[in-house]
Amino acid sequence: MKGIQDNNLSIMPKELMLLLQIINLEKGKDTEPIIDKYFIDIDWELFLELARHHRIYPLVYSKLKMLDGKIIPLYVIRALYQEYKVNTFHMLQLSGEMERVSQLFRENNIRLLFLKGPAIAADIYGDISLRTSKDLDILIPITDLNEAEKLLLNCGYEKEEIESGLTKRKWGSYHVSYYHSQKKIQIEIHWRLFRAPAKEPSFNELWKRKRVSSLTSYPVFFFGKEDLFFYLVTHGAKHGWFRLRWLADIDQIIRKSNITKESxxxxxxxxxxxxxxxxxxxxxxxxxxxxxxILPLTKEKRSRKLAELAKFYIVEMGHKYINQSSKDTLANSNHPFTKKTSIKNFFYIYLYEYSVKTNIHKLLFVLRLLNPNSADVKTLRLPKSLYFLYFLLRPFLIFWRKTRKSL
Incomplete structure (x- = not known):
């Protein structure tokens, strides 16, 4: 087993590096080097915001007992504990609903596989409190979609309709969401793992390799080990790993499973x-x-390029999330990116999203990128007879908006 040299981690905020160092703590190991190097001039509010954004606060809280309680402010420990407690209750609630839905669907001859939720948390971490999950994602055959919808509607769930407009489209969709207002639980039903025409295993293939969760008394089925690894890798890459929870999952799977070339x-x-x-x-x-x-995979030029772009994506998306979710903007002079680099950020974000796609999806991505939307109309209002000009003007309108934001 080997590690890979830490290249270009300087773009990571020190608060994020501290979070990772805490998660990586091992029993019996000396913590003094970490304390001396990483507990310096920490913005503890940013520390908490990043822990929430990356959904890694359960892992961070679980490791705090390995540190001297005096080096982390008490209010930070209490905040992490509160988040941890709320998440544990939520995961228990999801566990009950997961079992009920599984029984309901199976009694109506609908095969279902859980993509995420408590079953996956228990499998990866051995403890549902150590992973977060906002909702329940279920994969079913597309032929059972209408029947599954009827069952959920009869149980009090409401379908969340896709918004209409220039920027929202129903074509190419591969899942639909349902929400129960009393239980405050959301369920996403998938009939594909990813947007077509991405190559992926068929439902029947996945069903043959399924596993049964040990978490519930009634059988709850989820992916086989290799299928779960493939799904989490592809899902995380698609979203630029902007939540480090997905990489924490990959870390645990690799530590517990022997993934080799025989896979x-x-x-x-x-x-x-x-x-x-x-x-x-x-x-x-x-x-x-x-x-x-499998170490040779890390030497491939495309893999290394995507990893470098992903680090930028992780930092920038975290920065964007915090700015949007906090009343007091937490972007400060110590942050590696500021508003003055918004054009650069825009370029690298879209470069990553483009680079990670297959050839056919790259073409579709470019077409969607060039397709006018409501922001273009707000930037420059044209009479309907001249709407066709938005296709030609869109690159300039995007540049104008990004330039104005950077001023």
């Missing part, structure tokens, strides 16, 4: 560059030991 993922060549990217990031950020058999 069918490697035999079928499923997105090997994305697996390579995930291995690089997990090793550098979570100190994940990589098996020598």
């Amino acid at each position: 069918y993922l490697f035999q079928t060549k499923y997105q090997l560059h994305l697996i390579g990217q995930a291995l690089i990031l997990a090793s550098q950020l979570f100190k994940t030991p990589i098996h020598e058999e």
Whole structure:
């Protein structure tokens, strides 16, 4: 087992690096080097905001007992405990609903596989309190979609309709959401893992390799080990790993499973560059030991390029989230990115989103990017007879908006 050299982590805020160091603490290991190096001039409000954004506060809280309680402010420890407690109650609630929905669907001859939620948390961490999950995601055959919707509606769930307009489209969708206002639980039903025409295993293939969760008394089915790894890698890469929880999942799976070249993922060549990217990031950020058999994936040029872009994406998306969610903007002079770099940020964000896609999805991405939306209309109002000009003017309108934001 080997690690990968930590290249270019200087763009990471020191508060984020501290969070990672706490998560990576091991029993019996000396913590003094971490205290001396990372507990310096920490913005504790930013520390908490990043823990919330990346959904890693349960892991952070679980490691606090390994540190001297005096080096972290008491209000920070209490805030983490409160988040941890609320999440534990939520995961218990989801566990009950997961079991009920599983029984309801199976009694009506609908096969279902859980993509995330308590079953996955229990499998990866052995403890549902150590992972967060906002909702329950379920994969079913597309032929059962109408029947599944009827069952949920009869149970008090309401369908969340897709907004109409220039920026929201129903075409190409692969899941639909339902929300129960009394239980305050959301369920997403998927009939594909990813947007078509992405290559992915069929439902029948996934069903053959399914596992049964040990969390509930009634059978709850979820992905086989390799399928879960493939899904989390692809899902995390698609979203630029902007929540480090996904990389924490990858870290735990690799530590507990022996993923080698014998895996069918490697035999079928499923997105090997994305697996390579995930291995690089997990090793550098979570100190994940990589098996020598699959270490060559981390040497591939495309994997390394995607990993470098992902680090930028992780930092910038965290910064964006905090600015949007906080009343008092937490962006300060110590942050590696400021408003003056918004054009640069815009370029690198879209470069990552473009680079991570397959060739067909790159084409669709460019077409969507060039397709006018409501922001263009607000920037420059044209009579309807001249709307066709928005297609030509869109690059200039985007540049204008980003330039104005940077002033």
